[in-house]
Amino acid sequence: MRLFKLNTTIHKWLSLFVGLQLLIWLGTGLYFNLMDHSKASGNELRVHSHHEGSITGFDLFPIKDITSNAPQEVNLIWVLHQPYYHFVFDKGQHSYQERHSKLFDAVTGKPFNLSEEQVLTLAKNSYSGQGKLTTPVLSQPPFSDHVRQQNPMWQVAVEDENNTTIYLDSITGQVLRHANDDFRLKDLMMKLHFMDYGNSGGFNHWLIIAFAFATLFLSITGVTWLIQQYRSGLLKLGWGTNRQKVAVTFSNENTITDISAVGRSTVLEGLASSHVYLPSGCGGGGTCGKCVFLSSTKLPITLSEQEHLSQEQLKEGYRLGCQHRFSEISSIEVNTDRNIENHELVVVATNFITPFIKEVKFKLKSGKQLAFKAGAYMQFDVPAGMNSLRPDDMPECYEKYWDSYYHGKFSHNGVTRHYSLVNFDEESDELMFNIRWQTAKNGFKAGIGSSYLGSLQVGETITARGPFSDFYATSNKKVSRVFIGAGSGLAPLRSIIFEQLKKHKDKSGLTLIYGARTEDDLLYHNELKSLSEKHKNFSYIPTLSNPSEEWQGHSGYVQKVLLPYMNQKAELHLAEFYLCGPEAMMSEVEKIITDAGIPSNQIFKDKFSR
Secondary structure (H helix, E strand, O other), X not given: OHHHHHHHHHHHHHHHHXXXXXXXXXXXXXXXXXXXXXXXXXXXXXXXXXXXXXXXXXXXXXXXXOOOOOOOEEEEEEEOOEEEEEEEEXXXXXXXXXXXEEXXXXXXXXXXXXXXXXXXXXXXXXXOOOOEEOOOEEEOOOOOOOOOOOOOEEEEEEEOOOOOEEEEEOOOOXXXXXXXXXXXXXXXXXXXXXXXXXXXXOOOOHHHHHHHHHHHHHHHHHHHHHHHHHHHOOOOOOOOOOEXXXXXXXXXXXXXXXXXXXXXXXXXXXXXXXXXXXXXXXXXXXXXXXXXXXXXXXXXXXXXXXXXXXXXXXXXXXXXXXXXXXXXXXXXXXXOOEOOOEEEEEXXXXXXXXXXXXXXEEEEOOOOOOOOOOOOEEEEEEOOEEEEOOOOOOOHHHHHHHOOOOOOEXXXXXXXXXXXXXXXXXXXXXXXXXXXXXXXXXXXXXOHHXXXXXXXXXXXXXXXXXXEOOOOOOOOOOOOEEEEEEHHHHHHHHHHHHHHHHHOXXXXXXXXXXXXXXXXXXXXXXXXXXXXXXXXXXEEEEEEOOOOOOOOOEEOOHHHHHHHHHHHOHHHHHOEEEEEEOHHHHHHHHHHHHHOOOOHHHEEEEEOOO
């Protein structure tokens, strides 16, 4: 199984690598088909002049009397209508390879070197544009406009609209290349197309060979994955829209209902088509591990299920609804309600309580009051439209935190978003949420859900479903509980803590370790301090990653505070741990807890994926 997981990991990374280069090939190939070849050659304003002349009237100096060094070859060339011997002493197979040569006056036999004035004249003779030619510069390789060239060249820049540069042979004055912006763009596209990121000047290099092997390994790992899926029974080809009827037991109500759905749809999708909603924070991506059901049919185990479900659950037949087809099952048991109702919520209050988090309170338009377990969340329907990149009602005291973010609006399609309730059901008749405004930076849009809900005004309405309860305190009243959160991850933790202390009158030990960036980012700080003073069995431990000099509490991330806390409290081996916050934080915290010998069934997580 480890080898298979390694195979799939390699396949995914190779897919990313090969896929990106394929997109580059598609883009550059399209460019090559659409480009103006005349402009892209760089020769749009180039005049091809032939340096020829007649030896009539010239008394040529004998070649044998010029130098005692034997050349590989001697050529008679013309420079500005004057004859010269071009002695080549050493050269490669190609003209761009390193060469050792000299010019000699064919009449006097004396060595000759081009002057700047002569180079400028030669450059002007090759240029038909209106730009002004600047003073020639004798440059050494490498050259960005001629990466293969290994010999010095005269470089003459032209002040024109296309930034033309003329390159001439340093010895003979032969015009070797005209380069301009169109040429340089084509050169960049060639580099991308041939993966010449090391500037070899060609396509026969190690990177393209490595890419060929990567493509081969991609095929091999893909075939291996298909074979494994087939052997595991996960590879099934479904055609058409045949419907499958499944007996669904609702454990909450102890009732059984037949539900029909398209056989090739996932269990999650099939149930949803009949308005039976399994909890899901990732929309069926297999990353949240919430859409659990109990199957009477023995089903293969996927990697996502191995990651999110315990061995005991897998043996009992628990699986994830996003990982299996409706056609694979005959009867299942789910821990959810039928026909989850849509609610129309009305905004009754909204205000920023930290620089980036807005507390938004709703009531049901119907006037009802919902009953739910603390830690529950609701699913909001955000309609398509235009949202603001940043809040329009930002309090003045928080403006400094928003100076670097863009103003303006962006359009979006309709989406669904999940937000945890901050309060418990008997705390008030309101439904309270913390909306962390996902900021827009470097050209990216702001969060669709957060910018929409964060812009709602008192009296406006929105449709929501739920509450869904899949993260809540166990019924064990004697166990100690440790809550660990960061940022807006405090929302469900606050709900559970308040429910335990105020509704259930819990007398067992409760500890909250909460991390934020600055003092201004601490949610409900005074409220939690007051709660810890009133209830001796509740400890509140805030910590800041970027505190001010006046801060007297803990500093650093929650992981830094948790480790010594675990070492000091030996009795925590029986405690339950409730985590909510960024994925990286929860992963590190979970490792600290499990490394302390605490079993995974005492750890409960509310992932930030929703």
